[in-house]
Amino acid sequence: MKTLKYARLENNARTIVTVGSVQIGGPQVVVMAGPCAVEGREQLISISSVLKAMGAGMLRGGAFKPRTSPYSFRGLADEGLKMLAEAREVTGLPVVTEVMDARDVELVAKYADMLQIGSRNMQNYTLLQEVGDSGKPVLLKRGLSATLEEWLLAAEYILATGNHQVVLCERGIRTFETWTRNTVDITAIPAVKELSHLPVILDPSHGTGRWKMVPPVAKAAVAAGADGLLIEVHPKPENALSDGPQSLTPENFQKLMNELEPLAKAVGRSI
């Protein structure tokens, strides 16, 4: 691909993305945590307050859920968005949530602080353009089988609209290995730092698909230079409507946060 062209900043400066009071790409490692899907108002507000107290910097939760089968739970939509906004009011945590359809961008942008583009939509170019035009910060997940180059060029679709508030999220790629849900490409973290000016975070929950693997892989990401983490936490993973097996309990999340602190310090960051 000789026509490759990534936008560059002057003097090789790096982009810092600002979401509410949070800065991604600066000295602090930002932990975005929350349930896979928004399942109910009280549950969400309760877990959000707990996560805030444990050190989470942002709240994640899905209102629109992409599901492989049309017969699975597909999210609470508008209702879910309102609950997320309410949880932000209560906790002060900025909210990141997925948008799947270009026609929903305006609606989601009304409630969320950051728009997430999921893996399946990484090359949904009209959606990329629309979130770019919204001016909101964007979290761009890597496609299941996207090369680094394709991922960075997808980001370029957003950057080309003039919106530079883009954070990349490695979330595991599809390989032959089946013990894990996906294969976390840990090298993607330093590779993005080498090839692009954008911040990059890691999602160990989707990346591994097994909650026991989440803490060691989260630690690996911080050691490798990640600017943040996206972690699924559910009060009762065994009852979750989606992604239970990869969700941490609040207790395990607290334990992980405690372990991450000295690690972040060891690589010159805070958390």
Next chain:
Amino acid sequence: MKTLKYARLENNARTIVTVGSVQIGGPQVVVMAGPCAVEGREQLISISSVLKAMGAGMLRGGAFKPRTSPYSFRGLADEGLKMLAEAREVTGLPVVTEVMDARDVELVAKYADMLQIGSRNMQNYTLLQEVGDSGKPVLLKRGLSATLEEWLLAAEYILATGNHQVVLCERGIRTFETWTRNTVDITAIPAVKELSHLPVILDPSHGTGRWKMVPPVAKAAVAAGADGLLIEVHPKPENALSDGPQSLTPENFQKLMNELEPLAKAVGRSI
């Protein structure tokens, strides 16, 4: 995935999809041919007439082109659609073309006889729903790294709207092999026949990325039971705005058609 649920027909009947005067899934192997992208009016009409004379059953051509980089040629859009419709008037060949955005479904459906969902959008669920609702026949390409199950469940999103006019298209999956653009999963042809009631065709052009590989792989597909082929033909592949290296010249297309005839007969089909 225990929740797997594919719709079934009574008595294990198989679906036949009707596009204009063409039937896909019946005794005839349908060859859809044309340029990757619509590049100009005269060129399109001229090549369409040639393809028709050589035995093509449908015309393919892109008006909206998904491109990895935002800086590549992205298609003629509305103008391209009109040219395709005009080529149909002249030749009588039904037209299949890609739609990438749910908001364009109505527009594309006005001009095309069959709506194509490209690989990158196989799990763009709102788009699947929209083409389903349009009532038009749909050509659903397999995602670059979609399992057979995910592909069939994506089809289910369309079937769930009540629109059963769906044809599946294997177009190569992403593997470690780089000599070919993708790896054609030839077993997908009999696998779809085993698992689903829908017709299935093969795209050897995208599947291999090399025009010299197109004829042998096209023959393999017919021998394996494919209901059709999707083949890129360009009057001057070396000047094509996209996908030149994988396009056949009209001469080579004619040669392939001649070779396919006895093969189709050998497996009890016509072409």
Next chain:
Amino acid sequence: MKTLKYARLENNARTIVTVGSVQIGGPQVVVMAGPCAVEGREQLISISSVLKAMGAGMLRGGAFKPRTSPYSFRGLADEGLKMLAEAREVTGLPVVTEVMDARDVELVAKYADMLQIGSRNMQNYTLLQEVGDSGKPVLLKRGLSATLEEWLLAAEYILATGNHQVVLCERGIRTFETWTRNTVDITAIPAVKELSHLPVILDPSHGTGRWKMVPPVAKAAVAAGADGLLIEVHPKPENALSDGPQSLTPENFQKLMNELEPLAKAVGRSI
């Protein structure tokens, strides 16, 4: 890899490999059939005679079996080799069988007509050298994740000994798809024809791992230009000590041979 160097024949001639009275790479498509593992004397002789009558050109069967777990059945070794030789005496079919250890090459070469290098050993370079030095015809299976280039360079290890009697065997590569045991790379057939002077055959049994997929994929291989097929047949697949699910019954093998005949003719070959 800039140092790539494949040996070439003068005038782009193609190699024909002679095994007993059989020629691989000539006008005839050679079908090598037999059980995965040699399990017993009488069973082997009985099935060999049946296969011979049905049109098989060579007999396959494993005496040394590579197994993922050390606790699985690992073959009858010397006893198995003697049974294979006896089956050849009875039927006249040349025998191909796997050798896994450089120290066994002499022993296996004493009984077999063609030495098979299995997928796991494609880059076992000292074994390649040893089978090369034996002067016997070699069947070189593609490694599970070998690129075309690595496969052809592995062949080069044998050719470099002066032994040019090498047949390549595509047997499926490892990908993310799990419905099939491996993914048959059908394009490998014409690709080898393009890049090398060596004959190439296909093993649809290991390639698909499902007996129902074997006939359509075998037909695809012949249509794509394969010089032969390697097919597992077992009198009672449900009782096989290994690879039962991918073995044809003799009845299904007969049916396949009947279907292959007109196909071979349609591509200008006999079977």
Next chain:
Amino acid sequence: MKTLKYARLENNARTIVTVGSVQIGGPQVVVMAGPCAVEGREQLISISSVLKAMGAGMLRGGAFKPRTSPYSFRGLADEGLKMLAEAREVTGLPVVTEVMDARDVELVAKYADMLQIGSRNMQNYTLLQEVGDSGKPVLLKRGLSATLEEWLLAAEYILATGNHQVVLCERGIRTFETWTRNTVDITAIPAVKELSHLPVILDPSHGTGRWKMVPPVAKAAVAAGADGLLIEVHPKPENALSDGPQSLTPENFQKLMNELEPLAKAVGRSI
């Protein structure tokens, strides 16, 4: 996977492997460093002393080199082994080196402290048995496309001989991504800890294929719980006979060792 059987230790104890004065699997993270291939006596002794002074715990270097092409440099063989033994005398660092042929095990075991099984030979079962029988500690690299299960079952071939001195080495798997040489499966580190009693280390040099990626990925491995690292260091990477692009200079190795120290401490280990 019903026949899966991994040996277990009583009370879920973990194995510690002893190589000379070095313990792998204990509190210390062991760094094995050295050139890809032994290229000459003086160069090797000189670099070994430097690495020792910088904190390396073991010396690595290839005497027998598996090469994709038979026309590449294939190692100094016996001469290389003697140089490695001499470097050990001078520095006191235990030596790990690859053995590729069952017939060479006795020879290599005479000079080396630990026998390495390379990726290409992970399922070379007669070689596994032979290194098992040698009684020497073994470093078992993961095959290029081996699942966790296949890797652990390959280890079982060695364990079944009664030799329990086995260390596993993740070195990247083959995926579609081509910017890196392989894709480091970082989750393999905690996965091995979960599924097996054996120590596990990581080779970021082969895993990434780019020296700039080696330090961040080495740090990720330590954070994820690796018991050691295998790192290529060459005095002049641009002149290396193999693997130059992925080799660190001694200066960069020193820098990495300095950065690893606080990280190891942060996860409760020393280095």
